[in-house]
Amino acid sequence: MVVIMKTEATHEDIAKVVSRIESAGLQAQKSTGEQHTLIGVIGDKSKLANQPIESMKGVDRTMPISAPYKLASRQFRDEPTVIESNGTKIGSKKLIVIAGPCAVENTDQIVRIAQEIKLSGANFIRGGAFKPRTGPYSFQGFGKSALEMLVCARNETGLGVVTEVMTPHEVELVGQYTDIFQLGTRNMQNFYLLREVGKQQKPVILKRGFSSTIEEWLLAAEYILSEGNPNVILCERGIRTFETHTRNTLDLNAIPAIKELSHLPIISDPSHGTGIRSYVAPMSKASIAAGADGLILEVHHDPDNSMTGDGVQSLFPDQFSTLMNDLKHLATAIGRNMD
Numbered sequence: 001m002v003v004i005m006k007t008e009a010t011h012e013d014i015a016k017v018v019s020r021i022e023s024a025g026l027q028a029q030k031s032t033g034e035q036h037t038l039i040g041v042i043g044d045k046s047k048l049a050n051q052p053i054e055s056m057k058g059v060d061r062t063m064p065i066s067a068p069y070k071l072a073s074r075q076f077r078d079e080p081t082v083i084e085s086n087g088t089k090i091g092s093k094k095l096i097v098i099a100g101p102c103a104v105e106n107t108d109q110i111v112r113i114a115q116e117i118k119l120s121g122a123n124f125i126r127g128g129a130f131k132p133r134t135g136p137y138s139f140q141g142f143g144k145s146a147l148e149m150l151v152c153a154r155n156e157t158g159l160g161v162v163t164e165v166m167t168p169h170e171v172e173l174v175g176q177y178t179d180i181f182q183l184g185t186r187n188m189q190n191f192y193l194l195r196e197v198g199k200q201q202k203p204v205i206l207k208r209g210f211s212s213t214i215e216e217w218l219l220a221a222e223y224i225l226s227e228g229n230p231n232v233i234l235c236e237r238g239i240r241t242f243e244t245h246t247r248n249t250l251d252l253n254a255i256p257a258i259k260e261l262s263h264l265p266i267i268s269d270p271s272h273g274t275g276i277r278s279y280v281a282p283m284s285k286a287s288i289a290a291g292a293d294g295l296i297l298e299v300h301h302d303p304d305n306s307m308t309g310d311g312v313q314s315l316f317p318d319q320f321s322t323l324m325n326d327l328k329h330l331a332t333a334i335g336r337n338m339d
């Protein structure tokens, strides 16, 4: 259920409603919009039967939320959520671009790529320190030392850092270095991990599970939101279909679907979504045209020698630069911008 406060409701009115909800043993989550404040009620609302909220001062009305996910739904919040990180607003008219190698390999590599993508206008550097590899004998990432290398890249360029966290017990460590947590496709339903990043306030990029429905994806986001972290960014990264020509099938339908169902920002990952370098630029443009709030792209200056197999889908820095220029024109055409 969501409680819709009147436009003229005071802070005190809102605080009293929150306290009534909490004293009934339920959770209250506030969403402050331009028009009015909404309060999401999580838990068994029959506990409020003897203390109706509807008659309280400042309350306009209450409304059930029909979707199985509540806080992630448009019914809970009708304005888009805008998330701020490292001075960049994600989910606003501005498109954001996160770029970098699949994995952090050494300080020179990550600093060099960060400098190149910064020149082209990227906002964040990405790079895996803890890599979720399909097989146990593949390179697993350099862990903590790679986190330190990412900080060097941030210090050199001012770019924000995005890196993956794989287990609940590493959330605290990764949080000391990163600006945004990335939760990978293989961990979309790692519920303990979702809850743990939900206890943080740093933004979380939640990649769609490669065999997950849009509803399951939003329910995974709900785990994070229900723990109190409102800063969830969804990322479409391709799903498994019968098609084997591409690594995955980038589900562009998911972008307008998420925009209708949820207020959360959504970005697209055409690198993993296609697995083929020459498809990355066209599918990046298609994602932005479909309404994505930004992109996460793999870029490597020497992809043939990259330490993961993802060199084949990595753009060269000059290809990235050309794409960024094209995206600027596209952004203007659809009423968005990149600066």
Ligand code: PEP
Residues within 6 Å of the ligand: 102, 128, 132, 183, 184, 185, 186, 207, 237, 269, 272
């Ligand atoms: C990655 O971003 O390098 C990655 C492993 O992504 P995904 O979880 O989407 O496979």
Ligand code: MN
Residues within 6 Å of the ligand: 102, 103, 272, 298, 308, 310
């Ligand atoms: Mn990768």
